[in-house]
Amino acid sequence: xxxxxxxxxxxxxxxxxxxxxxxxxxxxxxxxxxxxxxxxxxxxxxxxxxxxxxxxxxxxxxxxxxxxxxxxxxxxxxxxxxxxxxxxxxxxxxxxxxxxxxxxxxxxxxxxxxxxxxxxxxxxxxxxxxxxxxxxxxxxxxxxxxxxxxxxxxxxxxxxxxxxxxxxxxxxxxxxxxxxxxxxxxxxxxxxxxxxxxxxxxxxxxxxxxxxxxxxxxxxxxxxxxxxxxxxxxxxxxxxxxxxxxxxxxxxxxxxxxxxxxxxxxxxxxxxxxxxxxxxxxxxxxxxxxxxxxxxxxxxxxxxxxxxxxxxxxxxxxxxxxxxxxxxxxxxxxxxxxxxxxxxxxxxxxxxxxxxxxxxxxxxxxxxxx
Ligand SMILES: [Zn+2]
Ligand SMILES: [Zn+2]
Numbered sequence: 001x002x003x004x005x006x007x008x009x010x011x012x013x014x015x016x017x018x019x020x021x022x023x024x025x026x027x028x029x030x031x032x033x034x035x036x037x038x039x040x041x042x043x044x045x046x047x048x049x050x051x052x053x054x055x056x057x058x059x060x061x062x063x064x065x066x067x068x069x070x071x072x073x074x075x076x077x078x079x080x081x082x083x084x085x086x087x088x089x090x091x092x093x094x095x096x097x098x099x100x101x102x103x104x105x106x107x108x109x110x111x112x113x114x115x116x117x118x119x120x121x122x123x124x125x126x127x128x129x130x131x132x133x134x135x136x137x138x139x140x141x142x143x144x145x146x147x148x149x150x151x152x153x154x155x156x157x158x159x160x161x162x163x164x165x166x167x168x169x170x171x172x173x174x175x176x177x178x179x180x181x182x183x184x185x186x187x188x189x190x191x192x193x194x195x196x197x198x199x200x201x202x203x204x205x206x207x208x209x210x211x212x213x214x215x216x217x218x219x220x221x222x223x224x225x226x227x228x229x230x231x232x233x234x235x236x237x238x239x240x241x242x243x244x245x246x247x248x249x250x251x252x253x254x255x256x257x258x259x260x261x262x263x264x265x266x267x268x269x270x271x272x273x274x275x276x277x278x279x280x281x282x283x284x285x286x287x288x289x290x291x292x293x294x295x296x297x298x299x300x301x302x303x304x305x306x307x308x309x310x311x312x313x314x315x316x317x318x319x320x321x322x323x324x325x326x327x328x329x330x331x332x333x334x335x336x337x338x339x340x341x342x343x344x345x346x347x348x349x350x351x352x353x354x355x356x357x358x359x360x361x362x363x364x365x366x367x368x369x370x
Pocket of ligand 2: 118120221224244
């Protein structure tokens with residue numbers, strides 16, 4: 001039985017707690033406090049761009065979009081950012097990826113160019129936004145967009161679609177803030193060397209400046225053509241980003257000795273499950289698409305075999321088909337890799353960062369600083 005003293009004490013305590021909660025709630029409801037909290041958030045939101053990724057002590061690779069066309073709440077579609085020599089380059093601008101770049105608060109004006117692997121929508125959908133955001137970020141000149149033949153049509157199409165928007169913005173904010181001269185993207189078709197081969201094994205130089213060399217590598221994403229991977233070599237460190245491809249053994253030669261191979265991948269046991277489920281719910285069109293995509297994407301073990309042959313240090317999976325969100329789906333996606341891969345491998349998320357310090361063979365895995 002509780003004593004009267006204890007009863008009185010607990011009643012007093014309850015009253016005090018109720019009063020504290022009411023005072024706290026009233027405090028939180030005060031517009032002055034809300035404004036102060038928002039002022040702090042605004043300072044963070046508009047902080048000066050973070051220059052750390054551009055430091056010239058490493059080749060850095062960040063995944064700005066890790067999913068394929070199937071929707072994922074946690075991932076943008078195909079996008080890889082490569083930081084070298086004080087600039088960054090974007091390999092594919094998949095839908096939603098530009099929001100990642102903006103949220104990371106990297107210096108958008110330091111973009112060196114965009115490289116399109118091919119013209120599927122999950123690789124080009126955010127190109128207009130990328131141009132807009134880097135322009136608004138103070139890019140000093142027009143944005144160069146590299147890709148296979150056909151890149152002119154894609155770039156000119158985006159320029160056309162956004163031209164009215166550009167007019168509004170320049171008129172509203174003035175030429176000083178939104179200069180029309182630096183706005184339009186410029187297409188740069190990349191030609192491969194030599195006559196076409198049945199093996200699809202040609203390469204072509206994209207650019208060479210300040211110690212950075214970017215090479216286009218022909219890959220097989222048939223019936224989609226042209227389809228390229230890109231290799232970046234900078235001061236003894238290197239990365240190859242695949243874009244989409246089916247199993248393509250010639251890639252091992254072009255990726256030989258790369259520190260990093262960032263490869264797309266399809267997990268067929270998972271896409272087949274989706275196909276089966278779509279069929280049983282009467283979504284025949286979805287099931288047909290799930291079936292058709294099988295023949296032009298690479299499986300994790302196949303990418304592992306290329307990485308092994310190329311003696312790549314770290315194999316990174318992105319453009320995940322489907323996105324394995326959660327621990328068990330990740331294990332399912334990667335089943336068989338520990339036996340197939342002679343070396344390291346990992347599955348990227350949006351914001352995964354790989355740092356390759358100059359003058360060492362080290363590969364550091366981390367996250368984009370937020
Ligand atoms: Zn794709
Ligand atoms: Zn594709």
